[in-house]
Amino acid sequence: MKVLLVDDEQELVSTLAERLGFRGVDVRWTTTGQEAVAMVGRERFDVAVLDVKMPRQSGIQLKKEIESVQPEMKFIFVTGHGSEEDFRVGSAEADRYLAKPLDIEALVRALKEVVAT
Amino acid sequence: MNVKETNAAVWRSVTAESLRFFGAMSASASHEIRNKLAVINEKAGLVEDIAAAIRSGRAADPDRLETQARKIAEQVRQANRIVGALNRLAHTTDQDQGTIDAAELVSLVVELHGRKAAMAQTTIAASGPEIGTPVRTNPFLLANAIGVCLGLAISGADEPRSLTVVTEPTEHGVRIRIQGLSRVDRDEAPGEGRPPSLDALLNILDGDLEEDHRCGEIVLDVKPANPNTTGVSHE
Numbered sequence: 134m135k136v137l138l139v140d141d142e143q144e145l146v147s148t149l150a151e152r153l154g155f156r157g158v159d160v161r162w163t164t165t166g167q168e169a170v171a172m173v174g175r176e177r178f179d180v181a182v183l184d185v186k187m188p189r190q191s192g193i194q195l196k197k198e199i200e201s202v203q204p205e206m207k208f209i210f211v212t213g214h215g216s217e218e219d220f221r222v223g224s225a226e227a228d229r230y231l232a233k234p235l236d237i238e239a240l241v242r243a244l245k246e247v248v249a250t
Numbered sequence: 251m252n253v254k255e256t257n258a259a260v261w262r263s264v265t266a267e268s269l270r271f272f273g274a275m276s277a278s279a280s281h282e283i284r285n286k287l288a289v290i291n292e293k294a295g296l297v298e299d300i301a302a303a304i305r306s307g308r309a310a311d312p313d314r315l316e317t318q319a320r321k322i323a324e325q326v327r328q329a330n331r332i333v334g335a336l337n338r339l340a341h342t343t344d345q346d347q348g349t350i351d352a353a354e355l356v357s358l359v360v361e362l363h364g365r366k367a368a369m370a371q372t373t374i375a376a377s378g379p380e381i382g383t384p385v386r387t388n389p390f391l392l393a394n395a396i397g398v399c400l401g402l403a404i405s406g407a408d409e410p411r412s413l414t415v416v417t418e419p420t421e422h423g424v425r426i427r428i429q430g431l432s433r434v435d436r437d438e439a440p441g442e443g444r445p446p447s448l449d450a451l452l453n454i455l456d457g458d459l460e461e462d463h464r465c466g467e468i469v470l471d472v473k474p475a476n477p478n479t480t481g482v483s484h485e
Contacts, residue, residue, distance in 0.1 A: 142285055142288075145289045188368055213284040213285050233288035234291035235288065
């Protein structure tokens with residue numbers, strides 16, 4: 134399973150990548166949507182884990198851009214905002230929606246489940 | 251509408267705006283704190299993962315653990331700074347009138363707008379004179395007025411989206427200049443595009459706002475408080 138992590142908080146995304154690495158997940162990460170799109174153009178991924186609220190473009194906008202390159206990819210949205218509106222939009226747009234702080238085992242389960250569907 | 255009714259209408263607008271402002275600042279700060287907690291959560295988890303790997307036979311790497319401990323402490327320091335800023339804003343409501351340093355208040359409001367500015371890919375720098383800029387005013391309402399002005403400035407910032415807020419003493423009070431807005435080569439009617447609640451705040455604070463679209467600048471002038479105008483309304 135190959136996963137792309139995108140979050141503008143570098144310490145979060147890099148640490149999450151390390152922890153997923155400990156669990157045998159092949160991870161690439163970036164802090165910008167622009168770089169994420171470039172990475173998707175170079176490599177194939179099974180799942181993208183995207184922060185909903187990022188500068189320049191939201192996770193929802195980024196998902197659309199990624200889908201235009203790799204339409205079969207699955208998506209998990211992550212947010213620290215936790216408003217009902219975020220939850221409604223996030224749940225509707227992604228295969229899974231998780232709130233920060235993340236439970237790493239729940240994230241691994243979600244990754245396996247969305248790849249299996 | 252008579253003077254009493256007008257005064258009551260102004261205060262209703264200010265009360266609603268104050269709640270909106272405090273709510274927005276609290277939401278922004280709590281979001282930032284949650285992000286810091288999320289990082290701390292992952293860092294603590296990573297330390298556990300590293301410890302588990304060492305127990306399973308991987309060579310111990312004290313430097314790696316030390317790096318993570320240092321990064322956790324840095325996240326705690328950053329979260330503490332956000333809590334401190336929100337706490338300082340909360341305490342501006344302690345008194346209806348007081349003598350405050352306007353430059354310090356500007357720095358506080360700028361700090362609290364850090365996330366909003368970052369989301370808009372805008373940087374804000376605050377500067378003030380070394381001698382201080384004391385003014386007798388309603389501290390919370392002045393913070394609110396500065397916040398509304400900063401919100402306008404962030405949405406209207408010119409490329410490379412870098413704003414500067416300069417606080418300077420004037421003969422009658424203080425002047426806060428927000429520079430770096432998009433320059434428009436035309437005059438706009440005074441107050442055009444300005445939220446009505448800002449006018450109500452300026453009314454209570456005895457302040458003036460000038461938007462110089464040709465210079466890309468917002469200038470907020472605040473005079474020392476009249477004891478009868480900036481206190482809580484009992485009308």
